[in-house]
Amino acid sequence: MTISLGKRCVAEAVGMFILVFFGTGAAIVTLMLAAGTTPATPFNIGIGALGGLGDWLAIGLAFGIAIAGSIYALGRISGCHINPAVTIALYATRRLPGKDVVPYIAAQLVGAAAASLLLAWVIGPDAVTIGGLGATAPFAGIGYLQAIVIEAIGTFLLMLVIMGVAVDERATPGFAGLMVGLAVAGIITTTGNLTGASLNPARTFGPYLGDWLLAGQSLWEFFPIYIIGPIVGAVLAAFLYDYLTSE
Amino acid sequence: MKCYYCALEGKDSEAVAICIVCGMGLCMDHIIRKDIDVWEGGYPLPSKRVKTPMPRILCPECYNALYAK
Ligand SMILES: [Zn+2]
Ligand SMILES: [Zn+2]
Numbered sequence: 001m002t003i004s005l006g007k008r009c010v011a012e013a014v015g016m017f018i019l020v021f022f023g024t025g026a027a028i029v030t031l032m033l034a035a036g037t038t039p040a041t042p043f044n045i046g047i048g049a050l051g052g053l054g055d056w057l058a059i060g061l062a063f064g065i066a067i068a069g070s071i072y073a074l075g076r077i078s079g080c081h082i083n084p085a086v087t088i089a090l091y092a093t094r095r096l097p098g099k100d101v102v103p104y105i106a107a108q109l110v111g112a113a114a115a116s117l118l119l120a121w122v123i124g125p126d127a128v129t130i131g132g133l134g135a136t137a138p139f140a141g142i143g144y145l146q147a148i149v150i151e152a153i154g155t156f157l158l159m160l161v162i163m164g165v166a167v168d169e170r171a172t173p174g175f176a177g178l179m180v181g182l183a184v185a186g187i188i189t190t191t192g193n194l195t196g197a198s199l200n201p202a203r204t205f206g207p208y209l210g211d212w213l214l215a216g217q218s219l220w221e222f223f224p225i226y227i228i229g230p231i232v233g234a235v236l237a238a239f240l241y242d243y244l245t246s247e
Numbered sequence: 248m249k250c251y252y253c254a255l256e257g258k259d260s261e262a263v264a265i266c267i268v269c270g271m272g273l274c275m276d277h278i279i280r281k282d283i284d285v286w287e288g289g290y291p292l293p294s295k296r297v298k299t300p301m302p303r304i305l306c307p308e309c310y311n312a313l314y315a316k
Binding site for chain 2: 008079
């Protein structure tokens with residue numbers, strides 16, 4: 001028997017809270033640090049103004065280390081998906097029972113929303129007005145469809161790593177959290193300045209909700225990018241891995 | 248094999264089990280059975296407790312060394 005669904009949902013919410021608090025928190029602080037600088041191009045929104053791609057690596061590592069910590073702390077309780085796309089991919093490949101899917105995703109959304117609202121409160125109004133709560137949106141020159149493809153490719157790599165280092169019973173034990181975290185850091189380094197590198201519908205939901213409630217700024221028109229892209233990428237990776245490893 | 252504790256008391260009883268830690272033979276009166284829950288799986292799926300725990304036999308001294316508070 002597994003731990004009760006209620007406790008597993010608490011674990012998902014806590015893990016998601018940690019991901020959004022530390023990950024998007026790093027994006028908010030970077031934007032606040034860069035405030036006042038005059039970026040050379042509209043492609044530069046401030047992240048990258050101080051350290052170029054190093055800014056994105058730092059944000060990626062903030063996400064990655066928070067994710068690794070959550071996986072090691074909570075992985076055996078709920079599975080620590082902390083990502084609706086991962087939950088859906090595990091359900092699609094018949095690893096997670098269907099009745100767990102909605103509660104898991106609801107818990108992830110609650111955890112993400114709590115983190116964004118708490119960030120706004122502990123940092124103050126600048127977190128919203130300057131940091132945008134670390135919300136994701138396509139950067140200048142990146143179209144809607146391109147953004148979906150970028151998010152899909154990023155999440156494809158993330159899910160492929162999860163399949164190889166964690167789902168596969170032949171994987172070397174102990175490395176899953178570290179490698180999944182590092183994969184996220186790497187993906188964010190490359191695609192951060194293209195789409196924000198969400199890879200995760202819940203990670204985008206938290207800041208969107210916060211910006212909307214606290215500043216009346218609606219980014220919901222972009223939300224489908226961060227729902228469709230990650231889910232398509234994660235599901236494709238899970239099925240591809242199963243195909244490649246089947247006899 | 249004979250029970251170590253009974254032998255200490257000068258009795259001669261057959262051992263029915265061996266302490267998994269120190270290896271001494273134990274009669275039915277001197278075994279302590281301390282089963283272990285087995286959990287399988289884990290990230291990215293919740294780990295599951297296997298229905299039947301794994302039996303484990305300890306002698307009183309090893310039991311005290313491991314579990315006495
Ligand atoms: Zn013993
Ligand atoms: Zn005895």
